[in-house]
Amino acid sequence: MSQLSTTTLHNLSAGELGSAYAAGQLSPVEVAEAVIQRVEEREPVLNAFYRFDPAEVRMDAQASERRWRNGTQRGPLDGVPVTVKENIARAGVPMPSGTALAAPKVPSVNAPITDRILENGAVVLGSTTMPDWGMLSSGVSSLHGISRSAWNPEWTTGGSSAGAGSAAAAGYGPLHVGTDIGGSIRLPGTWQGLATLKPSAGLIPLDVPYIGRAAGPMARSVADAALFMSILAKPDIRDYTSRPYPAMDWTMGGIGVSSLRVALHTDAGAGAVPDPEVLAAVEAVAELFAAAGATVERIAAFIDQDMMDGLDNFWRTRSWADYQALPPVEQEKVLPYIAQWCSGGARFDGAETIRNFGRIDQMQKAAIAATSGFDLVISPVAPMAAFPAEQPMPVDDPHQTMAHIAFTVPYNMSGQPAATVNCGFTSDGRPIGVQLAGRIGADDDVLRAAAWYEGERPASAVPDWHLLD
Incomplete structure (x- = not known):
C-alpha cells in the first residue's frame, strides 16, 4: 500500500x-x-x-x-x-x-x-x-x-x-x-x-x-x-479525413527555443479587442521567448470581420437545419439562447449559404499564409478572462457574432495545432492562457515549446492547484 x-x-x-x-x-x-x-x-x-x-x-x-x-x-x-x-x-x-x-x-x-x-x-x-x-x-x-x-x-x-x-x-x-x-x-x-x-x-x-x-x-x-x-494520436480507418502524419516524439525531451522563429499575434482583426491584462500577460510570454534567444516578430491581423461573420452565419444555418427538423414540442426543449442564435440561419438562401461556407477556405488560406514562415505563433486564447457562469457567451446577445474566438478558430479551419498554457492571472484571480500555434503536423514541437514556457514562466503565472482543495 x-x-x-x-x-x-x-x-x-x-x-x-x-x-x-x-x-x-x-x-x-x-x-x-x-x-x-x-x-x-x-x-x-x-x-x-x-x-x-x-x-x-x-x-x-x-x-x-x-x-x-x-x-x-x-x-x-x-x-x-x-x-x-x-x-x-x-x-x-x-x-x-x-x-x-x-x-x-x-x-x-x-x-x-x-x-x-x-x-x-x-x-x-x-x-x-x-x-x-x-x-x-x-x-x-x-x-x-x-x-x-x-x-x-x-x-x-x-x-x-x-x-x-x-x-x-x-x-x-x-x-x-x-x-x-x-x-x-x-x-x-x-x-x-x-x-x-x-x-x-x-x-x-x-x-x-x-x-x-x-x-x-x-x-x-x-x-x-x-x-x-x-x-x-494513432490512425483509425473510421476517420476518413486522417492524414499520414510522420511519427511524433511525445517525450518532451531536448527542449529549447533559441532557434525558433516566433510570431506575436495580438490583433485578431475581428471580434473583441483583448483586455489590457490579457494583452500584458501574452506579451510577457513573447518577451520570455525573446530573452531565451528566439527571434520574435509581431504580425498583423490575418482574418477580418467578414470572415468571422460568414463563418458564424454558416454555423447558424447548419444548426437551424437541425432545429427546424425537430417537432415543436422538442424545439421548446432547446436552450432559448441557442434557438435564437440559430434562427438567424433561416434568412440565408442557398447562394448566401455557399458564400458563408466559402469563408472557411478564406480563413484557412489567410492563416497558413500569415504563419507559414514561423515555427510558433504566440497569441491570446480569448480576448477576455472568465465571465459569469450563468452567461451563455462572453457577449450575451445571440444576435451578435462570436466575438471571443477570432484568435482560436482560424487554426480549426487551417488544421494547425494550437496549445494553451496558463500565463498569468487577472487582478481578481481569473486565469489567463496563452495560445501557442504551429505548423500542421508539428504538434510535438508545439507541445515542446509549451513545455519550455511552462518550466520557465514566472511564479505569478503558475496555477496553485492546492488552492482548489
Whole structure:
C-alpha cells in the first residue's frame, strides 16, 4: 500500500501515477477511491459530469490492479483516471450533446478515442458535460443546467468542453478529452488555467469528422497532455479525413527555443479587442521567448470581420437545419439562447449559404499564409478572462457574432495545432492562457515549446492547484 496520503492522490499527474504503479507504491484502486471522493466533494457545485458511475470505476480499477500485480499492464496509463466529453461515443452510453431532447443517440460501438483509452487500460471515470450542440463557450445547458469553474463557481467553465475543463482543474483525475471546432478545448483551457492541445486536423481520429472539428487532451500540465497524445494520436480507418502524419516524439525531451522563429499575434482583426491584462500577460510570454534567444516578430491581423461573420452565419444555418427538423414540442426543449442564435440561419438562401461556407477556405488560406514562415505563433486564447457562469457567451446577445474566438478558430479551419498554457492571472484571480500555434503536423514541437514556457514562466503565472482543495 502507498505511504502517500489519500487526500493528495487526486492531485498526482498521469506520469506520477504510472511510475508509482510500476514501483508498487500505489494501486489503481487507491487512486480510484481518492478520485471518487474528490468528485463526490466537488460535483454538487461544479456539475462537471453527465455520467459518473463509481461502481464501474471501482471495477475497472480492480482489473487494472490485477494487471499491474501480474505484470500484464497495458502501458503507463493503465489504471490512470480519465474523463471523456459526452459527445465522444461510449458504447451503450447516451449522447445528448448537452440538450434536453428526448431519445438521444445511444451508440452501439465506441469512438476511436474511447477504444484507444480502454486498450491502454485507463479507467474512464465518466462523460463530462457540454452546452447545447456544443455551440456555446460556457457550461450552460438545457439538460445539465450550469457547469461551473473549479476556481470559483461564479465563473464560467468555458466551453464547449465545459465539464472536461472543470474536471481537469478540480482534480477529477489527470487526463481529460475535449472536442473543439472553434476553441472549445482551448477556451476552458484559458479560463481554468489548463494545458491543452487542439491537434492537427485528423491527428486524433474521430468517428464523426467535420470541417474544423478536433479532439484533444486537457490536463494540468503539458507533460500529461503529451503523454495522453501518445495513445490518442494513432490512425483509425473510421476517420476518413486522417492524414499520414510522420511519427511524433511525445517525450518532451531536448527542449529549447533559441532557434525558433516566433510570431506575436495580438490583433485578431475581428471580434473583441483583448483586455489590457490579457494583452500584458501574452506579451510577457513573447518577451520570455525573446530573452531565451528566439527571434520574435509581431504580425498583423490575418482574418477580418467578414470572415468571422460568414463563418458564424454558416454555423447558424447548419444548426437551424437541425432545429427546424425537430417537432415543436422538442424545439421548446432547446436552450432559448441557442434557438435564437440559430434562427438567424433561416434568412440565408442557398447562394448566401455557399458564400458563408466559402469563408472557411478564406480563413484557412489567410492563416497558413500569415504563419507559414514561423515555427510558433504566440497569441491570446480569448480576448477576455472568465465571465459569469450563468452567461451563455462572453457577449450575451445571440444576435451578435462570436466575438471571443477570432484568435482560436482560424487554426480549426487551417488544421494547425494550437496549445494553451496558463500565463498569468487577472487582478481578481481569473486565469489567463496563452495560445501557442504551429505548423500542421508539428504538434510535438508545439507541445515542446509549451513545455519550455511552462518550466520557465514566472511564479505569478503558475496555477496553485492546492488552492482548489
